[in-house]
Amino acid sequence: MSDGSRVASAVQLLSPEGERVPHGRYEITLRDSELRELYRDMVLVRRLDTEATALQRQGELGLWASSLGQEAAQVGSARCLRPTDFAFPTYRDHGVTWSRGVQPLEILAMFRGVTNGGWDPIERGCAIYTIVIGNQALHAAGYAMGVHLDGSDDAVIAYFGDGATDEGDVNEAFVFGSVFNAPVVFFCQNNQWAISQPRERRNPGLIHERAAGFGFPGVLVDGNDILAVMAVTREALERARSGGGPTLVEAYTYRMAAHTTSDDPTRYRHAEELEIWRLRDPIERLKVFLARQGIADRHYFDQIDHEANELAVFVRDGVRAMVEPSAGSMFDHVYAESHPLLDEQRRRLRDYEASFVEELSP
Amino acid sequence: MTTMTMAKALNSGLRKAMERDSKVVMLGEDIGRLGGVFRITDGLQKDFGEHRVMDSPLAESGIVGAAVGLAMRGYRPVVEIQFDGFVYPAFDQIVSQVAKMHRRTEGTVRMPIVIRIPFGGGIGAVEHHSESPEAYFAHTAGLRVLCPSDPQAAYATIQQAIACDDPVVYFEPKRRYWDKGEVDEGFDALDTGGSADPWRARVLQVGTDVTVACYGPMVRTCIDAARASTEASVEVIDLQSLSPLDIDTVAASVERTGRLVVVHEAAANVGLGAEIAARVTERCFYELEAPVLRVTGYDTPYPASRLEEHFLPDLDRVLDAVDRAMAY
Numbered sequence: 001m002s003d004g005s006r007v008a009s010a011v012q013l014l015s016p017e018g019e020r021v022p023h024g025r026y027e028i029t030l031r032d033s034e035l036r037e038l039y040r041d042m043v044l045v046r047r048l049d050t051e052a053t054a055l056q057r058q059g060e061l062g063l064w065a066s067s068l069g070q071e072a073a074q075v076g077s078a079r080c081l082r083p084t085d086f087a088f089p090t091y092r093d094h095g096v097t098w099s100r101g102v103q104p105l106e107i108l109a110m111f112r113g114v115t116n117g118g119w120d121p122i123e124r125g126c127a128i129y130t131i132v133i134g135n136q137a138l139h140a141a142g143y144a145m146g147v148h149l150d151g152s153d154d155a156v157i158a159y160f161g162d163g164a165t166d167e168g169d170v171n172e173a174f175v176f177g178s179v180f181n182a183p184v185v186f187f188c189q190n191n192q193w194a195i196s197q198p199r200e201r202r203n204p205g206l207i208h209e210r211a212a213g214f215g216f217p218g219v220l221v222d223g224n225d226i227l228a229v230m231a232v233t234r235e236a237l238e239r240a241r242s243g244g245g246p247t248l249v250e251a252y253t254y255r256m257a258a259h260t261t262s263d264d265p266t267r268y269r270h271a272e273e274l275e276i277w278r279l280r281d282p283i284e285r286l287k288v289f290l291a292r293q294g295i296a297d298r299h300y301f302d303q304i305d306h307e308a309n310e311l312a313v314f315v316r317d318g319v320r321a322m323v324e325p326s327a328g329s330m331f332d333h334v335y336a337e338s339h340p341l342l343d344e345q346r347r348r349l350r351d352y353e354a355s356f357v358e359e360l361s362p
Numbered sequence: 363m364t365t366m367t368m369a370k371a372l373n374s375g376l377r378k379a380m381e382r383d384s385k386v387v388m389l390g391e392d393i394g395r396l397g398g399v400f401r402i403t404d405g406l407q408k409d410f411g412e413h414r415v416m417d418s419p420l421a422e423s424g425i426v427g428a429a430v431g432l433a434m435r436g437y438r439p440v441v442e443i444q445f446d447g448f449v450y451p452a453f454d455q456i457v458s459q460v461a462k463m464h465r466r467t468e469g470t471v472r473m474p475i476v477i478r479i480p481f482g483g484g485i486g487a488v489e490h491h492s493e494s495p496e497a498y499f500a501h502t503a504g505l506r507v508l509c510p511s512d513p514q515a516a517y518a519t520i521q522q523a524i525a526c527d528d529p530v531v532y533f534e535p536k537r538r539y540w541d542k543g544e545v546d547e548g549f550d551a552l553d554t555g556g557s558a559d560p561w562r563a564r565v566l567q568v569g570t571d572v573t574v575a576c577y578g579p580m581v582r583t584c585i586d587a588a589r590a591s592t593e594a595s596v597e598v599i600d601l602q603s604l605s606p607l608d609i610d611t612v613a614a615s616v617e618r619t620g621r622l623v624v625v626h627e628a629a630a631n632v633g634l635g636a637e638i639a640a641r642v643t644e645r646c647f648y649e650l651e652a653p654v655l656r657v658t659g660y661d662t663p664y665p666a667s668r669l670e671e672h673f674l675p676d677l678d679r680v681l682d683a684v685d686r687a688m689a690y
Contacts, residue, residue, distance in 0.1 A: 086434075115468065116462070116465055116466040116468075117466040117467050117468060120467065120468075120470040121434065121467055121470065121471055122434075122470060122471065123470070127434070128466055128467055130459075132454065132458045132459070135427060135454065135455060135458060135459055137427075138423065138424055138426075138427025138428055138430070138431065138455065139427060139428075139430045139431040139434065139459070140431060141424075141427070141428055141431060142427060142428030142429060142430055142431020142432045142433075142434075142435075142439075143431035143432070143434050143435045144431070145416075145428060145431065145432060146431065146432045146434075146435030146436065146437050147435060149387070149413055149437070150435070168421075168423060168451070169423055169424070169427060169454075169455075172419070172421040172423055172424035172427065173424070173427070175419045175421060175424060176418075176419060176421070176424050176428050179419055180416075332465075332468070332469070333464055333465045333467075333468055333469035334464070334465050334503055334504055335464070335504065335506075335528045336464055336469070336472050336527035336528050337526060337527055337528055339606050340561075340606050340608075340610075341605075341606045341607070
């Protein structure tokens with residue numbers, strides 16, 4: 001059972017009970033307003049996530065991959081990025097896309113089936129969701145090689161899960177990142193489960209320790225501690241910017257929900273495990289900290305809850321109001337330059353559909 | 363005009379593309395210091411630097427996946443897959459990412475990537491070094507597939523492929539690398555004049571009885587066959603672009619000749635010949651005097667090199683198909 005015993009060796013700045021704990025190497029100082037913003041981000045992302053799950057149950061989305069429980073790892077790391085940096089997320093990283101300014105309805109559009117992507121990656125500084133496990137790690141390495149060629153001090157962050165570390169592409173990305181000294185942070189959210197398979201049944205080694213074999217540092221961080229995640233990610237990004245090459249961050253966290261809405265986790269994991277991780281909830285611990293420190297009060301928390309409910313209503317209405325794409329739009333943007341075969345097929349589809357209209361006409 | 367090999371023409375075309383656009387970068391195994399196992403990139407690293415001609419780790423998926431990231435950053439990566447049979451580790455990145463990124467991002471991200479692959483048999487090579495995997499890529503929406511057949515075409519189309527905003531899988535007929543031909547290095551490959559259109563098939567030999575459509579390494583074979591044909595007047599078309607296919611040029615020829623033979627090294631089953639036969643039949647049903655025939659490699663794994671002369675279409679097999687087409 002993934003009881004989180006390894007958390008003991010992970011970098012932690014905020015205990016599950018919401019108490020600040022010292023760390024010999026990593027530290028972070030944030031303004032009160034920044035701490036409140038982080039809390040707000042996590043609450044809103046969680047509300048977006050639960051609303052999306054509900055919308056899938058109502059048949060409004062084809063599928064949803066929940067980020068429940070991973071908000072600190074996602075928001076904390078992505079909030080360390082500058083606007084000109086670039087993130088390569090997986091399909092579960094809603095806290096990342098949210099933090100990059102991707103709009104809630106843009107995030108849900110692919111899951112509703114009205115688009116293959118959802119947003120302009122260049123405008124958002126954030127790639128569209130990659131579905132094939134691990135592919136994006138190589139894109140991040142290549143993008144970072146380009147940053148390096150440009151002589152820019154932008155940094156790149158590649159997100160992937162513990163399951164993806166089994167994939168060749170992730171390991172090849174480590175090789176490319178290392179060989180080309182690319183300014184990339186490999187950010188692994190070890191959420192303990194790859195659909196039904198626990199870590200122990202796949203690669204039993206410690207993920208962050210692999211970095212040494214590829215010639216760059218690896219660090220294990222409590223992925224449910226947003227302060228520790230930020231401290232570790234900031235340092236890794238700084239190393240990237242200053243020519244120090246890649247870092248592998250293993251954020252130790254837990255996938256509280258099913259793999260996706262098509263999955264039934266009761267078939268393979270125990271409820272007790274969830275209880276253990278519920279006590280380590282990333283939002284609750286920051287909330288306790290903010291309240292104890294007098295950084296936020298009940299009025300603030302109520303206000304964020306209210307905002308979250310408004311977001312849910314906005315998302316619900318927005319998803320239902322999404323414009324259905326036209327049949328002909330499937331031919332758009334397959335190629336950047338004209339293509340005779342697609343031109344012909346587009347014309348044929350239009351004629352075919354028009355033929356029905358004519359038949360119906362008196 | 364300069365006489366040069368296809369290998370040299372490709373090298374010259376690559377050089378020209380790098381001179382024209384500083385965003386053109388190269389990535390591949392042994393392409394830098396060695397100049398590639400076929401020396402196609404010979405001297406480019408020396409002249410353009412290690413930052414633009416990058417020797418890559420030995421990982422094909424990594425090469426293509428990194429090219430996706432470079433393209434997203436605004437570069438025009440030209441990657442080399444060392445041999446045809448080594449492209450499969452990169453297949454996932456090519457069909458799932460390279461081919462779809464433009465579509466998935468609703469046109470906001472372009473993938474001007476060229477994936478160069480020396481392909482085909484006839485050089486006595488060992489396992490995995492003689493394959494013709496072009497149909498996999500021609501089948502994939504979002505990719506373009508080019509295949510030059512002579513030095514001038516190679517010189518022009520490699521530059522056009524690099525200038526293209528779509529991803530291009532560029533198949534180089536390795537057994538024709540050392541064939542010589544006239545190349546006009548003053549030729550402006552990016553001039554949009556119709557004669558330089560890389561996506562159009564080329565009628566290389568005019569004939570009246572049978573059209574033979576082919577590409578890459580089979581073009582010379584088919585021209586030799588056409589010249590040797592005593593009974594029938596054979597028209598030879600070099601398809602050059604395998605995706606999109608220029609069916610217009612083939613159909614216009616078949617409308618005159620009434621007969622079509624398609625020739626490729628790749629296996630017959632679900633190959634390019636099948637697609638061409640279907641589309642020409644749709645277009646030219648009433649003009650056809652004979653069924654469309656195919657001369658291809660057999661539907662076996664590529665054989666041991668001692669057997670490859672039996673596997674590869676040659677002049678006699680092309681003429682045999684021409685005879686059979688004439689006999690209907």
